[in-house]
Amino acid sequence: xxxxxxxxxxxxxxxxxxxxxxxxxxxxxxxxxxxxxxxxxxxxxxxxxxxxxxxxxxxxxxxxxxxxxxxxxxxxxxxxxxxxxxxxxxxxxxxxxxxxxxxxxxxxxxxxxxxxxxxxxxxxxxxxxxxxxxxxxxxxxxxxxxxxxxxxxxxxxxxxxxxxxxxxxxxxxxxxxxxxxxxxxxxxxxxxxxxxxxxxxxxxxxxxxxxxxxxxxxxxxxxxxxxxxxxxxxxxxxxxxxxxxx
Amino acid sequence: xxxxxxxxxxxxxxxxxxxxxxxxxxxxxxxxxxxxxxxxxxxxxxxxxxxxxxxxxxxxxxxxxxxxxxxxxxxxxxxxxxxxxxxxxxxxxxxxxxxxxxxxxxxxxxxxxxxxxxxxxxxxxxxxxxxxxxxxxxxxxxxxxxxxxxxxxxxxxxxxxxxxxxxxxxxxxxxxxxxxxxxxxxxxxxxxxxxxxxxxxxxxxxxxxxxxxxxxxxxxxxxxxxxxxxxxxxxxxxxxxxxxxxxxxxxxxxxxxxxxxxxxxxxxxxxxxxxxxxxxxxxxxxxxxxxxxxxxxxxxxxxxxxxxxxxxxxxxxxxxxxxxxxxxxxxxxxxxxxxxxxxxxxxxxxxxxxxxxxxxxxxxxxxxxxxxxxxxxxxxxxxxxxxxxxxxxxxxxxxxxxxxxxxxxxxxxxxxxxxxxxxxxxxxxxxxxxxxxxxxxxxxxxxxxxxxxxxxxxxxxxxxxxxxxxxxxxxxxxxxxxxxxxxxxxxxxxxxxxxxxxxxxxxxxxxxxxxxxxxxxxxxxxxxxxxxxxxxxxxxxxxxxxxxxxxxxxxxxxxxxxxxxxxxxxxxxxxxxxxxxxxxxxxxxxxxxxxxxxxxxxxxxxxxxxxxxxxxxxxxxxxxxxxxxxxxxxxxx
Numbered sequence: 010x011x012x013x014x015x016x017x018x019x020x021x022x023x024x025x026x027x028x029x030x031x032x033x034x035x036x037x038x039x040x041x042x043x044x045x046x047x048x049x050x051x052x053x054x055x056x057x058x059x060x061x062x063x064x065x066x067x068x069x070x071x072x073x074x075x076x077x078x079x080x081x082x083x084x085x086x087x088x089x090x091x092x093x094x095x096x097x098x099x100x101x102x103x104x105x106x107x108x109x110x111x112x113x114x115x116x117x118x119x120x121x122x123x124x125x126x127x128x129x130x131x132x133x134x135x136x137x138x139x140x141x142x143x144x145x146x147x148x149x150x151x152x153x154x155x156x157x158x159x160x161x162x163x164x165x166x167x168x169x170x171x172x173x174x175x176x177x178x179x180x181x182x183x184x185x186x187x188x189x190x191x192x193x194x195x196x197x198x199x200x201x202x203x204x205x206x207x208x209x210x211x212x213x214x215x216x217x218x219x220x221x222x223x224x225x226x227x228x229x230x231x232x233x234x235x236x237x238x239x240x241x242x243x244x245x246x247x248x249x250x251x252x253x254x255x
Numbered sequence: 256x257x258x259x260x261x262x263x264x265x266x267x268x269x270x271x272x273x274x275x276x277x278x279x280x281x282x283x284x285x286x287x288x289x290x291x292x293x294x295x296x297x298x299x300x301x302x303x304x305x306x307x308x309x310x311x312x313x314x315x316x317x318x319x320x321x322x323x324x325x326x327x328x329x330x331x332x333x334x335x336x337x338x339x340x341x342x343x344x345x346x347x348x349x350x351x352x353x354x355x356x357x358x359x360x361x362x363x364x365x366x367x368x369x370x371x372x373x374x375x376x377x378x379x380x381x382x383x384x385x386x387x388x389x390x391x392x393x394x395x396x397x398x399x400x401x402x403x404x405x406x407x408x409x410x411x412x413x414x415x416x417x418x419x420x421x422x423x424x425x426x427x428x429x430x431x432x433x434x435x436x437x438x439x440x441x442x443x444x445x446x447x448x449x450x451x452x453x454x455x456x457x458x459x460x461x462x463x464x465x466x467x468x469x470x471x472x473x474x475x476x477x478x479x480x481x482x483x484x485x486x487x488x489x490x491x492x493x494x495x496x497x498x499x500x501x502x503x504x505x506x507x508x509x510x511x512x513x514x515x516x517x518x519x520x521x522x523x524x525x526x527x528x529x530x531x532x533x534x535x536x537x538x539x540x541x542x543x544x545x546x547x548x549x550x551x552x553x554x555x556x557x558x559x560x561x562x563x564x565x566x567x568x569x570x571x572x573x574x575x576x577x578x579x580x581x582x583x584x585x586x587x588x589x590x591x592x593x594x595x596x597x598x599x600x601x602x603x604x605x606x607x608x609x610x611x612x613x614x615x616x617x618x619x620x621x622x623x624x625x626x627x628x629x630x631x632x633x634x635x636x637x638x639x640x641x642x643x644x645x646x647x648x649x650x651x652x653x654x655x656x657x658x659x660x661x662x663x664x665x666x667x668x669x670x671x672x673x674x675x676x677x678x679x680x681x682x683x684x685x686x687x688x689x690x691x692x693x694x695x696x697x698x699x700x701x702x703x704x705x706x707x708x709x710x711x712x713x714x715x716x717x718x719x720x721x722x723x724x725x726x727x728x729x730x731x732x733x734x735x736x737x738x739x740x741x742x743x744x745x746x747x748x749x750x751x752x753x754x755x756x757x758x759x760x761x762x763x764x765x766x767x768x769x770x771x772x773x774x775x776x777x778x779x780x781x782x783x784x785x786x787x788x789x790x791x792x793x794x795x796x797x798x799x800x801x802x803x804x805x806x807x808x809x810x811x812x813x814x815x816x817x818x819x820x821x822x823x824x825x826x827x828x829x830x831x832x833x834x835x836x837x838x839x840x841x842x843x844x845x846x847x848x849x850x851x852x853x854x855x856x857x858x859x860x861x862x863x864x865x866x867x868x869x870x871x872x873x874x875x876x877x878x879x880x881x882x883x884x885x886x887x888x889x890x891x892x
Binding site: 020021036037038039040041043044045047048050051053054055057058059060062064065066067068069071072073074090094096098119120123125126127129130133134135136137138139140141142143144146147148149150152153154155156159160162163166167169170193194197199200 | 302306309321322325330380386387389392393411426496529705708803807
């Protein structure tokens with residue numbers, strides 16, 4: 010199939026970017042969107058032009074590296090899939106496809122479609138853990154966890170940290186990302202000990218990084234490649250509220 | 256080179272305990288005076304860096320990713336083994352040890368494997384304490400499932416995302432240390448060389464991938480946890496960025512490279528769709544429990560599978576192996592599929608696939624049963640291929656997905672360079688010639704949480720450390736050399752892209768050094784690879800600038816290293832005149848097509864020593880001895 014790719018090109022953080030259009034010819038409908046970019050990049054290299062920079066790694070929707078806003082949607086059309094899982098057959102012959110980086114103030118563009126998402130790591134540094142040191146822990150079966158609780162914690166823990174929730178949110182809120190971790194650890198007995206300190210510190214860091222608050226738009230859930238529920242934002246709010254009343 | 260494995264003496268179950276007692280300790284107050292560099296922050300690297308930080312060492316951790324959570328460990332699906340015997344089915348440390356030595360086709364060290372089995376139980380406890388949401392039963396206890404190569408249920412899992420959850424657990428421990436300031440994390444840095452001062456590893460030189468700066472970092476010890484080299488085949492199930500540059504550059508600085516020819520192929524991957532294909536996707540092997548594998552009896556039959564009547568189908572595994580049928584071991588299933596395709600019976604657009612048909616199982620058990628068992632996998636297949644496996648057979652083909660070989664390490668996980676340690680898939684240590692399922696996660700975390708924190712202390716406590724900073728001439732020389740290499744890559748301005756060179760290398764490797772190796776194909780590879788290397792350095796085209804983020808330049812260096820590694824891999828495969836585990840020489844097989852070992856002549860670790868680019872590497876042998884598990888012919892009958 011033949012498509013036109015209108016893609017954001019930006020040399021570096023401090024230089025202005027612009028859209029550039031490329032004609033992509035004879036791409037297989039079975040190719041993934043990123044493979045289409047690979048093919049285009051080889052052509053660009055051969056012409057002596059710089060290839061389009063984009064983050065990617067596992068190409069199986071689990072590492073969270075890739076993230077492109079495609080035709081206005083984080084990770085493109087469809088639900089429950091990361092950019093790398095998107096196939097060209099999702100588009101039609103002759104389509105013009107618009108590809109942009111995540112757009113959010115806490116995610117400065119590094120180059121083209123690559124943004125700096127280390128703000129999300131810094132939120133994790135602030136408390137996204139149980140302070141269990143290596144060694145000196147009880148037997149795994151000494152901590153009993155009801156299956157429904159373990160399952161719900163796993164739902165939250167499946168977050169791949171891609172940042173689509175932030176990119177999709179009109180308020181650039183990271184509350185689904187933060188909520189997923191706070192919720193996972195608040196659900197589990199291992200995480201309850203530090204629950205108060207954790208949520209305080211993580212929310213504080215989230216604010217410092219410049220992420221907005223949740224405005225109940227729910228675009229985050231709609232675009233999350235792991236379809237993580239906004240219920241976890243509710244639990245984040247509850248955990249945060251508990252710190253103010255207890 | 257003298258290789259001393261440092262395996263402690265005494266009975267196998269006492270070795271680690273005795274050794275731990277004999278290791279020298281660093282006084283708690285002195286630990287912060289020692290700096291340890293950890294390169295790579297996957298399961299092994301993140302768990303090691305976090306554990307070092309907890310002990311009080313000063314840790315510098317490096318990753319070419321933006322975040323430790325992106326490491327390829329995250330993609331592991333199945334699970335992690337531990338002989339907890341929670342299932343009350345007769346499991347024990349000794350049984351896991353036995354299964355692993357046997358599964359590795361008697362090419363691993365007994366001492367190492369026993370220790371791995373010993374510490375594996377602690378890994379589960381550690382991960383639970385971190386909040387890893389392992390699967391639970393309705394009573395709230397940890398659930399287990401069974402996995403290939405074992406007759407007990409010892410695999411712990413978190414849905415089909417066990418690697419992700421274990422990595423996020425190690426990442427969380429690392430986050431805590433970063434917050435406490437014991438670990439400093441350097442994102443988007445690619446280690447390009449290890450720096451030796453007076454023969455000791457004293458630091459690294461890394462490229463800042465955002466601004467192109469070559470940066471120097473000094474330390475008292477260097478730990479590499481940089482993963483495997485399956486991408487030497489271009490198409491593999493490894494992530495796109497997975498590469499061998501760190502271990503390869505270390506090899507060229509004097510670290511021995513052990514058993515590079517031990518590569519593992521997985522039989523049930525989604526086949527290549529076309530020339531654009533960038534990587535392969537693995538589907539769980541459990542599919543073979545209900546799927547029947549076949550090809551058309553007629554060569555080049557282009558009819559749709561549904562249109563091919565029963566009597567014109569060749570269920571070749573059932574025909575060749577009446578007792579095991581579709582459940583023959585991984586390597587046999589893989590080789591037979593390749594053989595069918597090579598003979599012209601392959602199916603699909605590229606003719607490089609065989610059918611895995613669930614028609615009979617759906618008829619027998621009903622669609623709902625198949626859906627319950629394999630729903631996720633069927634959905635994934637459907638999404639990638641746009642074909643509905645409930646209606647038409649799946650197409651499958653084998654793919655490379657793990658490498659057992661790696662840098663040689665002793666019992667302390669130290670390479671042949673003093674002060675340089677290697678963990679996880681990057682080392683060669685525990686899987687012998689073949690790794691069992693659910694053992695990769697186990698080894699990465701065993702190395703990082705429970706082995707290296709002990710053994711590195713002994714070195715730091717006993718070695719002498721002359722004052723060294725990154726201003727030392729050795730660092731400056733390394734930086735100058737790398738600046739020169741970058742300039743050279745940028746200035747060739749040839750006609751072929753890095754991508755094309757990598758694909759070409761992959762084709763040479765897959766065709767000649769893949770699943771079925773012969774003297775002839777290996778000799779051919781050893782002629783073609785040096786030619787490709789020569790062409791690369793004359794005709795590669797790298798565009799853009801060396802002073803900003805340049806993925807093309809990053810890959811150019813990695814592909815250059817892969818080309819050299821490919822040559823060593825082929826050389827190792829040629830020298831090993833036997834078949835064992837993941838190394839199959841067509842000349843050496845039993846009547847049933849099983850791998851035929853030659854214990855008399857090849858019961859050793861082949862540790863290759865770099866001698867210069869145009870010179871043949873030197874082969875060093877570390878003999879293997881088996882006192883507890885008697886080598887026997889691996890049989891599936």
